[in-house]
Amino acid sequence: MSRSVTIAGQSSQIRIEPSYWEALEEISRREGLDINELCTDLKERLDIQNRRNDAGVSLANAVRVFVVGYFRQAATEAGHSRAGHGRGEPLLSTPFSRQG
Numbered sequence: 001m002s003r004s005v006t007i008a009g010q011s012s013q014i015r016i017e018p019s020y021w022e023a024l025e026e027i028s029r030r031e032g033l034d035i036n037e038l039c040t041d042l043k044e045r046l047d048i049q050n051r052r053n054d055a056g057v058s059l060a061n062a063v064r065v066f067v068v069g070y071f072r073q074a075a076t077e078a079g080h081s082r083a084g085h086g087r088g089e090p091l092l093s094t095p096f097s098r099q100g
Contacts, residue, residue, distance in 0.1 A: 006036045007043050007059075014039070016060050023067045042066055 002015040016024075028035050039059070046062045049055065 005039045007040045012039075012043075012059070014060050014063060016063055020064055020067055023071070024063060027067065027070055039063070 001018050001021060002013050003021060004011050004013055006012070024035055024038065028038050031038070033041075042062055043059055046057060046059060050057060
């Protein structure tokens with residue numbers, strides 16, 4: 001799914017899966033930022049990293065890595081327990097859980 005965001009005053013398209021958009025929206029709410037501010041900050045940091053490492057990481061890939069990293073940092077044993085993880089059903093409480 002492609003969406004338009006404003007990064008440093010310029011419109012930019014980011015094509016990521018809907019679950020990543022939902023996660024980005026959740027992170028924005030938690031951090032008190034709008035998605036444009038969050039993406040601008042991420043793009044600025046990505047540009048610095050790309051210059052240092054002579055890399056060409058896309059913004060879409062950076063968003064995916066950021067989202068996973070954000071939630072990994074936030075994960076706790078208590079949170080895993082509440083979500084039902086560690087009970088031999090790793091897909092419980094995910095979009096892939098068995099509803100029925």
